[in-house]
Amino acid sequence: MAQTTFDGSSLGVLEALRQLRQQAATYRGIWSWIATVDHKRIGIMYGVTAFLFFLAGGVEALAIRLQLARPGAQVLDQEVYNQMFTMHGTTMIFLVVMPLSAAFFNLIVPLQIGARDVAFPRLNAFSYWTFLMGGLFLYSSIFFGGAPNGGWFGYAPLTEKAFNPGHGIDFWALGLQILGISSLASGFNFIVTILNMRAPGMSLLRMPVFTWMTLVTSFLIIFAMPVLAVGLFQLSFDRLFGANFFNPLKGGTPLLWQHLFWLFGHPEVYILILPAMGIVSEVLPTFARKPLFGYPFVVFSGIAIAFMSFGVWVHHMYTTGLGPVANSAFGVSTILIAVPTGVKIFNWLGTLWGGDIRFKTPLLMALGFITMFVVGGLTGVTHSMVPSDYQQQDTYYVVAHFHQVLFGGAIFALFAGIYYWFPKFTGKLLDEKLGQLHFWLMLIGFNVTFQPMMILGLLGMPRRIQTYPTGMGWDLWNMIATVGAFLIALSVLVFIINVIVTARRGQRAGADPWDGRTLEWSIPSPPPPYNFARIPVVRARDDFWHHKYREDPSGRPVPVVAGGANGHEEEEGHSEHIHMPSPSFFPLIAALGFPIIAYGFVLADYALVAAGVVVLLFGIYGWALEPASE
Amino acid sequence: MCKIRGWSCGERRPTLQVLKSAARYARLLTPLLAVLLLTGCNVAIDTPQNTFAPVGEVARDQRHLFFLAMWPAVVILVLVWGALLYIVVRYRHRPGAPAPKQVHGNQPLEIAWTLAPLALLLGLAGPMIGMIIEQADRPDPAENPLQVRVIGQQWVWRFQYPQYTDSQGRPLEMVGRGTEPAELHLPPNRKIDLAIESIDVIHSFWAPRLGGKVDAIPGRVNHLWLIAEEPGEYGGQCAEFCGLAHADMRMRVIVHDSQESFDAWAREQLARQGQQAAR
Numbered sequence: 001m002a003q004t005t006f007d008g009s010s011l012g013v014l015e016a017l018r019q020l021r022q023q024a025a026t027y028r029g030i031w032s033w034i035a036t037v038d039h040k041r042i043g044i045m046y047g048v049t050a051f052l053f054f055l056a057g058g059v060e061a062l063a064i065r066l067q068l069a070r071p072g073a074q075v076l077d078q079e080v081y082n083q084m085f086t087m088h089g090t091t092m093i094f095l096v097v098m099p100l101s102a103a104f105f106n107l108i109v110p111l112q113i114g115a116r117d118v119a120f121p122r123l124n125a126f127s128y129w130t131f132l133m134g135g136l137f138l139y140s141s142i143f144f145g146g147a148p149n150g151g152w153f154g155y156a157p158l159t160e161k162a163f164n165p166g167h168g169i170d171f172w173a174l175g176l177q178i179l180g181i182s183s184l185a186s187g188f189n190f191i192v193t194i195l196n197m198r199a200p201g202m203s204l205l206r207m208p209v210f211t212w213m214t215l216v217t218s219f220l221i222i223f224a225m226p227v228l229a230v231g232l233f234q235l236s237f238d239r240l241f242g243a244n245f246f247n248p249l250k251g252g253t254p255l256l257w258q259h260l261f262w263l264f265g266h267p268e269v270y271i272l273i274l275p276a277m278g279i280v281s282e283v284l285p286t287f288a289r290k291p292l293f294g295y296p297f298v299v300f301s302g303i304a305i306a307f308m309s310f311g312v313w314v315h316h317m318y319t320t321g322l323g324p325v326a327n328s329a330f331g332v333s334t335i336l337i338a339v340p341t342g343v344k345i346f347n348w349l350g351t352l353w354g355g356d357i358r359f360k361t362p363l364l365m366a367l368g369f370i371t372m373f374v375v376g377g378l379t380g381v382t383h384s385m386v387p388s389d390y391q392q393q394d395t396y397y398v399v400a401h402f403h404q405v406l407f408g409g410a411i412f413a414l415f416a417g418i419y420y421w422f423p424k425f426t427g428k429l430l431d432e433k434l435g436q437l438h439f440w441l442m443l444i445g446f447n448v449t450f451q452p453m454m455i456l457g458l459l460g461m462p463r464r465i466q467t468y469p470t471g472m473g474w475d476l477w478n479m480i481a482t483v484g485a486f487l488i489a490l491s492v493l494v495f496i497i498n499v500i501v502t503a504r505r506g507q508r509a510g511a512d513p514w515d516g517r518t519l520e521w522s523i524p525s526p527p528p529p530y531n532f533a534r535i536p537v538v539r540a541r542d543d544f545w546h547h548k549y550r551e552d553p554s555g556r557p558v559p560v561v562a563g564g565a566n567g568h569e570e571e572e573g574h575s576e577h578i579h580m581p582s583p584s585f586f587p588l589i590a591a592l593g594f595p596i597i598a599y600g601f602v603l604a605d606y607a608l609v610a611a612g613v614v615v616l617l618f619g620i621y622g623w624a625l626e627p628a629s630e
Numbered sequence: 631m632c633k634i635r636g637w638s639c640g641e642r643r644p645t646l647q648v649l650k651s652a653a654r655y656a657r658l659l660t661p662l663l664a665v666l667l668l669t670g671c672n673v674a675i676d677t678p679q680n681t682f683a684p685v686g687e688v689a690r691d692q693r694h695l696f697f698l699a700m701w702p703a704v705v706i707l708v709l710v711w712g713a714l715l716y717i718v719v720r721y722r723h724r725p726g727a728p729a730p731k732q733v734h735g736n737q738p739l740e741i742a743w744t745l746a747p748l749a750l751l752l753g754l755a756g757p758m759i760g761m762i763i764e765q766a767d768r769p770d771p772a773e774n775p776l777q778v779r780v781i782g783q784q785w786v787w788r789f790q791y792p793q794y795t796d797s798q799g800r801p802l803e804m805v806g807r808g809t810e811p812a813e814l815h816l817p818p819n820r821k822i823d824l825a826i827e828s829i830d831v832i833h834s835f836w837a838p839r840l841g842g843k844v845d846a847i848p849g850r851v852n853h854l855w856l857i858a859e860e861p862g863e864y865g866g867q868c869a870e871f872c873g874l875a876h877a878d879m880r881m882r883v884i885v886h887d888s889q890e891s892f893d894a895w896a897r898e899q900l901a902r903q904g905q906q907a908a909r
Contacts, residue, residue: 078874151871157848158831158873163784248849254832255847288721294735297744319834319869320845321852324766328759335751335758339744346743347735349713356730358723367718374710378703385754387761388696390842391681391689394834394869460679460838462869465877472865473677555731 014622017585021630024583027529035583037121038529040425042128043106047418049132050099056139057091058492060084062485065449069482071470081466082149083168087139089152090172093272094179095135097406100414101275102127102183105190105214107425111520111527112208114199114536119192121581122623123185129591130182137595138175141168144602148172151464153265154235156246156257161239167602170239173232174598180225180232181594187221190214199519201538205299208518208542209292212299213278216306217271223310224267231260240601255320262313270309272406273373274302276413277344280366283416284348286514287363288355289557291542294347301340301347308337318386319393327386334384341377345370360514361435365416368443372408376401379454394464397457400450408446415442415495422502423509427525431506434498438491445487452477452484517542530578582629590619678865679838685860685885688765688841695761699754765841768823769855775823776816782826782833782846782868785875787812794896796904802896803903811880814866816858817892818885826852831873837866837883845870858885 024035033041063084067075076084106124110117118124141147148168150159159169194215198207207215235257237243244250246257285292292298314322314330348370357363379401383389392398415438423429456477461468468474512521519536520527522544540546549557593616600609676683684690721730769775779801781788786806794802806812814837816822826835828846835854836843844854868879886892 078877082871082874082876155832155871158871163831163873254849288730290730291732291734293733294740297735297740319843320847321850324762327762327766331758331762332752332755335755336748338751339748342747343740343744345710347740349710349717350733350735350739352714352717352721354730354733355721356723356727357718357721359718367714370714371711374707378707381703381751381754382696382699385695385699385758387692387758387765387842388699390765390844391692391696391838393843394871458681459675459677460681460865462836462867464871465867467877471677472679473675549729551732555733557729557732 017622021583021585024585032583034588035125035585037117037125037581037583037587039106039110039118039121039124040527040529040531042124043103043108044425045128046099046106046131047103049128049135050096050103053091053095053099053135055492057088057096058489060088060091062489064088065482065485067466068468068478070479071468071472071475073467076466078466079146079149082151082464083147085464086148086151086172090138090148090176092406093152093268094176095131095138097272097410097414098179098183099131101217101272102131102186104210104275104279104414104417104421105186105218107421108520109190109193109211109214110197111424111523111531112211112518113194113197113202114519114532114538115193115197116531116535116578117581118189119197120189122584122587122628123189125584126587126591127182127186127189129588130178130185130594133591133595134175134178134182137178137598138171140595141171141175144171153261154257155254155261156235156238157248157254159235159239160246162247170236170602171598173236173239174601177229177232177236178594178598180229183221183225187218187225190218191222194218199532199536199538202543205296206538206541206543209281209295209298209302210275210278213274213281213302216302217274220267220271220274220306220309224264224271227260228264228268231257231264234260236601240604255317258317258320259313262316263310265316266313267306267309269402269405270305272410274305276369276410277302279413279417279420280348280369281344282518283362283366283420284351285542286420286516287358287360287366288352289358289515290351290355291517291545292347293350293353294343295541297343298347301343304340305337308333308340312337315384315389318389331384331386335381338377338381338384345374345377360419361430361432361439362416362420362514364436364439365412365419368439369409369412369416372404372412372443372446376404376409379404392457394462395457396453396461396463399463400453400457403450403453408450412442415439420514421520423513424520424525424527426502426506427509428502428506429509429513430502431498434494434501438494438498441487441491441494445484445489445491448484448487449481450484452481456481512544515548517545519544522547530580533578579629582627584623584626586619586623586626588619590616590623593617593619678863679867681838684839684841685862685864686840686857687859688856689839691761691765692842695757698757702750702754765855767855768853769821773821775821775855778814778822778824780824780826780835780846782828782830782835782872782879784830784873785868785879787814787835787868787879787881789814789881791896794900796900796907798904798907800903800907802900804899806879806881809875809878811867811882813882813884815884815886815892815895817889818858818861818887820857820889822856822858824854824856826854832870833868833872833879834870835866836869837864837881839864840866840883843869858883861885861887 020031021035024032026032036042063076067073067081144167146166146168148171150164150169154169154172157163194211234245238245238247244252246252246254248254281292281298312330312334314326315334318327383392383398419430419435456474459473461474509525511524522536523532549559552558593612596612596615597609600606600612681689682693684693777792779790779792789804789812791802804813826844826846828848830848833846834843835846840856840858844852862885864883866881866883868876872879886895
């Protein structure tokens with residue numbers, strides 16, 4: 001009896017889903033977004049969601065800066081302050097820079113390799129929904145007694161139940177676990193996509209550098225995230241089931257957490273920066289009208305960085321007393337990772353050298369990346385020097401350093417990517433005047449915020465302190481940094497205005513507004529759902545450029561007779577004959593299972609865990625039985 | 631086509647305009663100038679935790695190593711920024727200019743700019759390893775170091791002097807109370823042998839003007855040696871986030887004029903400790 005009811009209702013659900021699915025296939029209305037498996041739409045959803053989290057993380061940063069503007073201020077109390085910096089770091093890393101990079105992987109990679117979608121479109125949707133669920137789950141901790149307050153690095157034993165009895169850390173550990181599942185799924189997806197779905201003729205060494213960096217980053221993700229997962233499982237077991245992985249009183253080892261966290265954490269730094277380097281390697285050649293200088297060196301230095309990034313984690317732990325041998329070995333490996341990074345910078349300078357440089361916003365942002373990232377790299381060398389780092393570890397000097405890399409680097413490059421590819425996906429060019437205003441405000445604001453932090457660190461100001469007494473020589477620099485933070489906020493406001501203005505009355509962009517070099521510029525803006533009416537055959541690196549120009553004997557480009565581009569191929573294509581994967585609700589349903597399971601564990605309600613598992617299995621089951629395209 | 635200093639005559643811009651655009655990019659140099667000026671000026675500033683104002687050998691060596699890495703870094707920064715500034719001014723788009731030559735790379739150049747930084751960086755490794763080993767060595771007992779046991783706890787420091795005991799054999803002890811920081815009293819010009827531990831979460835002992843930090847980790851004892859060469863009072867505080875009142879976990883480092891004055895303080899302190907125990 002019960003059996004029949006279950007079957008009956010689940011059949012009803014499946015039937016309803018099938019009808020909604022057909023409706024979603026029309027590319028119209030909200031359902032078509034929720035069920036989409038189109039990499040471009042998923043990319044846009046990743047981008048918009050990550051940008052909203054960027055605003056949240058930014059507000060947290062402003063709150064921190066208000067608290068620190070003056071000595072002895074009481075804008076935020078100690079508990080709220082600790083939650084703020086924990087959420088600021090966690091948000092910016094896991095909910096902003098990683099998903100913004102994922103947005104670009106989604107939007108750009110299939111177009112750059114001449115594919116109609118990623119290898120596993122529904123898995124791609126699953127990655128997005130799981131990311132969204134993880135982010136919302138993490139932020140929902142506010143309604144369960146407070147956000148996580150143990151820092152983005154969550155050092156045990158401070159994060160153990162004995163010292164942190166609230167739910168915050170459980171939300172943090174399980175939330176990151178969910179986000180890790182999302183990253184792993186997209187990591188595997190892009191590795192398979194890039195290795196298997198390249199257009200004919202696109203050998204690995206003809207791939208655009210952004211696609212290369214996506215591939216390298218995806219490998220980093222699949223090797224680094226499981227290490228974090230192990231650490232988080234151990235922490236969750238300690239907290240939820242009374243295990244003793246990090247409890248020294250019962251023979252556990254607090255330092256084990258640090259080893260696991262940083263063995264993940266340092267590759268993570270490159271997970272954040274390599275996509276940015278890929279973007280810059282696309283923008284510079286386009287706006288200098290020259291191919292990337294030393295392409296193989298840029299690619300292989302990216303690979304070298306990825307390998308070396310697994311061998312430098314102890315530089316986060318120089319002061320933990322691992323002894324002179326470990327410190328010397330990791331000191332040297334850390335010094336050496338500067339070499340491939342330097343190679344990239346020199347090659348970017350080589351790309352610009354002798355070019356015909358057009359100062360559009362994407363290029364300005366890319367130049368902002370180079371100038372600020374160099375500072376980040378060089379300050380990195382100063383604290384790779386172990387005894388020098390004994391002074392700088394956990395001070396504002398380090399805060400300045402990694403913002404120089406992650407904001408001065410990654411965020412500038414991601415904005416370069418936004419300005420560069422915005423017309424491809426919206427058909428409209430972002431306003432140049434507002435774009436330049438955005439750039440200069442952000443560059444000035446950035447320097448006013450973070451250069452004083454270098455001085456603060458060297459004047460002995462530690463990180464993560466909620467307040468400080470006067471008379472330390474820190475007052476002025478903190479005030480300046482706070483002013484700078486608001487300048488950055490202003491620049492982001494200018495960007496938002498720019499997007500709104502452009503949406504209302506933006507200049508129409510053709511298929512190829514920047515005279516681009518790679519395949520994404522060969523198709524209309526915005527691209528049709530199937531991307532390429534006919535799969536291109538690739539004959540060269542920067543293939544599209546070679547459709548438009550040939551080189552005269554002196555090596556200067558000469559336009560090929562007008563219309564030589566792929567334009568005419570477009571009209572021959574007939575979209576009816578192109579079979580695209582159908583939309584699906586099952587990735588979303590499966591993803592819904594994770595937060596339910598996680599709430600179950602946080603609240604120690606195992607019925608809820610079971611319910612979440614049922615939802616997850618239902619999603620996977622339906623997904624497996626549903627034909628990929630109808 | 632004739633050329634004057636790299637600009638072709640036909641589209642030569644008025645000098646003022648070129649200077650203006652150069653000035654626009656020179657703005658990029660402001661943070662560098664700021665850092666240079668301030669690191670230069672701040673060297674001698676007598677604030678409680680200034681790492682640029684060392685009062686002992688360990689901190690001084692660490693500052694030296696920082697400069698050893700910083701000055702080449704500044705030179706490289708100026709070169710890279712200078713090159714970038716030159717390139718963006720020199721190769722900016724000019725209407726009517728011929729399309730640029732499609733240069734794909736230059737192998738000798740690549741090898742050069744891989745090996746040159748490699749050599750420079752490996753040059754830094756020698757002094758670095760030397761100093762790591764030197765600073766890791768614990769003081770020889772023959773040097774008669776002052777032993778201090780440092781215990782971190784949420785959110786105060788506890789300093790014990792096992793060489794100075796009261797009548798019941800308990801060591802001289804200084805503890806912070808609430809937001810009142812603990813006092814670390816030291817004799818001048820004598821090696822201090824610190825044993826650093828924690829009874830709860832991870833903390834980090836840091837008195838910047840004497841030297842870099844070492845973490846206080848539950849379940850293990852870390853060692854650090856320092857030396858204070860100038861009498862005076864300095865600051866220090868926990869450098870590893872340790873929970874709610876992390877910011878309050880401060881210390882006052884008091885370096886006495888002489889060993890005698892330190893001994894006198896220790897005797898007085900022990901007497902007081904004995905009285906409190908008796909009560």
